[in-house]
Amino acid sequence: MTDTTDFAALVDEEGGRISRRIYADPQVYDAEQENLFRRAWCFLAHESEVPNPGDYVERQLASERILVIHGKDGVIRAFLNSCRHRGMRLCRADKGNATFLRCPYHGWSYSSEGELISVFAEELYHQDNLDKANLGLIPLTQVQSYKGFIFGSWSAETPALDDYLGNMRFYLDMLVGRTPGGVEVVGPPQCWEVHTNWKFATDNFTGDNFHLYTAHGSIAELGMLPPDPMSLSFGNLIQAHKGHVLHIVPGPPIPQAQYFGVPMELRPLIEGTLSPQQAALVKDHAFCVGTVFPNLSFMQVMVQGDLHSPPTPFLSFRIWQPTGPTTTKVWSWLMVEKEASPEYRKATYEAYVRTFGPSGIFEQDDMENWEECTRMNIGAVAQRYNLHHGMALHVPADRDFPGPGNAWPGSYGERTQICFYGEWKRWLTMEEPWV
Numbered sequence: 318m319t320d321t322t323d324f325a326a327l328v329d330e331e332g333g334r335i336s337r338r339i340y341a342d343p344q345v346y347d348a349e350q351e352n353l354f355r356r357a358w359c360f361l362a363h364e365s366e367v368p369n370p371g372d373y374v375e376r377q378l379a380s381e382r383i384l385v386i387h388g389k390d391g392v393i394r395a396f397l398n399s400c401r402h403r404g405m406r407l408c409r410a411d412k413g414n415a416t417f418l419r420c421p422y423h424g425w426s427y428s429s430e431g432e433l434i435s436v437f438a439e440e441l442y443h444q445d446n447l448d449k450a451n452l453g454l455i456p457l458t459q460v461q462s463y464k465g466f467i468f469g470s471w472s473a474e475t476p477a478l479d480d481y482l483g484n485m486r487f488y489l490d491m492l493v494g495r496t497p498g499g500v501e502v503v504g505p506p507q508c509w510e511v512h513t514n515w516k517f518a519t520d521n522f523t524g525d526n527f528h529l530y531t532a533h534g535s536i537a538e539l540g541m542l543p544p545d546p547m548s549l550s551f552g553n554l555i556q557a558h559k560g561h562v563l564h565i566v567p568g569p570p571i572p573q574a575q576y577f578g579v580p581m582e583l584r585p586l587i588e589g590t591l592s593p594q595q596a597a598l599v600k601d602h603a604f605c606v607g608t609v610f611p612n613l614s615f616m617q618v619m620v621q622g623d624l625h626s627p628p629t630p631f632l633s634f635r636i637w638q639p640t641g642p643t644t645t646k647v648w649s650w651l652m653v654e655k656e657a658s659p660e661y662r663k664a665t666y667e668a669y670v671r672t673f674g675p676s677g678i679f680e681q682d683d684m685e686n687w688e689e690c691t692r693m694n695i696g697a698v699a700q701r702y703n704l705h706h707g708m709a710l711h712v713p714a715d716r717d718f719p720g721p722g723n724a725w726p727g728s729y730g731e732r733t734q735i736c737f738y739g740e741w742k743r744w745l746t747m748e749e750p751w752v
């Protein structure tokens with residue numbers, strides 16, 4: 318499949334039908350790598366992960382390993398984590414601190430700003446044949462931050478990050494910019510591999526609120542979800558901007574479930590930081606789950622970590638990094654307001670690790686479904702039949718919704734998935750997604 322027009326047939330936005338091939342076909346995967354992941358803005362790291370000069374973390378963008386490093390000059394940069402001599406993986410730890418970076422193979426050394434500073438047996442090179450000034454680490458084409466979230470792109474044409482995020486900034490601020498200090502990561506991210514196509518994960522995080530009572534039925538049976546399966550169907554599905562989508566759901570009418578459930582002492586800070594429109598939305602909702610196109614998802618949810626603990630909120634961001642047509646590497650961060658108390662940090666951490674991440678009771682259910690979906694969509698016969706994404710597509714938009722973008726009433730529906738796949742199709746077919 319080399320003709321990009323073929324990709325257009327894989328997504329029927331009007332009818333809500335998606336080809337199974339997008340979840341398993343190696344040619345689709347190759348096109349995604351080239352047309353999407355080497356062009357879009359992709360999340361790399363949060364600034365609070367590399368607070369000091371010399372701090373670095375290793376991440377991935379498209380198929381390549383990326384080094385995000387805080388230079389001695391205070392600038393955070395991103396480079397291909399590959400030595401200019403034989404291409405050796407320069408930093409082999411997930412994270413660390415280094416005054417300089419020494420290649421483990423032959424010892425070429427680089428500064429924290431990426432310059433080549435020394436070469437083993439330098440005197441053996443002819444002076445015209447070792448231009449150190451042009452042998453520094455290979456920088457990402459663009460690196461920009463939004464509220465501490467560092468994104469990178471291999472394309473010079475991708476517009477500024479603020480324009481790329483568009484109206485999604487309004488909703489992101491409700492999660493990561495709602496107090497004066499903003500948020501910071503709690504510990505290193507959890508990182509694991511799932512045998513799924515990455516889009517089954519984003520599909521789940523673009524608006525699939527209706528899987529809760531089946532995929533997580535055993536948790537519902539234990540009484541850890543509200544007894545009425547329709548009680549989480551309220552709220553809105555929102556297309557903030559192009560493929561950036563989310564859903565937002567109110568909780569029970571009790572004060573604890575307002576303001577996404579965050580502690581009472583943080584609520585005046587929220588009122589004083591957000592716009593009245595944003596603060597009112599935060600006040601009226603308990604859950605917010607969505608995806609920054611293409612593969613940065615977030616969830617602000619209230620969960621019971623066990624049968625005896627009260628529902629406790631947490632905020633997590635995660636990257637779904639494709640590593641093959643049917644494999645995905647996940648990084649998942651817990652984030653918390655910088656102003657949060659030690660007690661709240663402990664409670665939110667416990668709620669998060671008991672429910673999400675590789676050992677979490679919810680995440681295990683989800684991963685099993687995504688892996689089986691992936692396996693079942695590989696077969697040539699299966700691929701003759703489209704998948705159904707048609708729930709509530711006929712419901713008209715909610716013109717009175719008090720936020721930017723397009724909103725639809727109710728949180729059970731597949732409108733936001735269709736918005737995501739429509740944008741995915743436009744990137745794969747190289748239609749200009751920014752007009």
Ligand code: FES
Nearest residue numbers: 400402403420423
């Ligand atoms: S590969 Fe890095 S010094 Fe040789």
Ligand SMILES: [Fe+2]
Nearest residue numbers: 528532679683
């Ligand atoms: Fe789930």
